[in-house]
Amino acid sequence: MRSLLAMARAYHAEMNAPWPFDPEAFLDVVEAIRINGFFRLTDKGFIAGAVNRNPLNPEWRVGTQIMWYGDADLIRQFRKWAKAQGVNEIHCSCKPETRVERFYSSFAQPCDAVYSEVI
Numbered sequence: 646m647r648s649l650l651a652m653a654r655a656y657h658a659e660m661n662a663p664w665p666f667d668p669e670a671f672l673d674v675v676e677a678i679r680i681n682g683f684f685r686l687t688d689k690g691f692i693a694g695a696v697n698r699n700p701l702n703p704e705w706r707v708g709t710q711i712m713w714y715g716d717a718d719l720i721r722q723f724r725k726w727a728k729a730q731g732v733n734e735i736h737c738s739c740k741p742e743t744r745v746e747r748f749y750s751s752f753a754q755p756c757d758a759v760y761s762e763v764i
Contacts (some may be wrong), residue, residue, distance in 0.1 A: 653666070653691075653714070655714065662756050672694055675693065676722065678688045678711065682711075683695065683726045690713070690715015690716055691712070691715060694708060694709055694710045695709055696708050696727060706731060706733050708727025708728075708736070709736045710735075710736065710738060722746075737749050
């Protein structure tokens with residue numbers, strides 16, 4: 646099985662992120678999510694997510710996919726887990742106009758766009 650760090654490095658490279666990859670910080674975040682959220686690692690990838698309350702309505706619980714690298718089964722597992730947690734909504738993110746965006750559009754509608762300005 647590919648190591649988690651190898652997959653995280655590949656995920657970072659695919660994101661074309663403007664910041665350098667920090668393996669120690671990544672592993673710290675993964676450990677926190679394992680304790681308080683959802684984390685799965687397979688030979689095909691990993692996914693991490695959590696449930697939070699909407700800041701505009703604390704009764705509205707949102708499952709948020711934080712990181713996802715791998716096959717579609719991982720996102721299905723996250724969605725199943727989030728629904729079991731009693732969420733009202735599930736947020737998933739991806740780059741626009743990609744196969745991932747097409748996959749998400751098969752079960753969800755666009756809500757917000759995230760724009761990143763590196764200062």
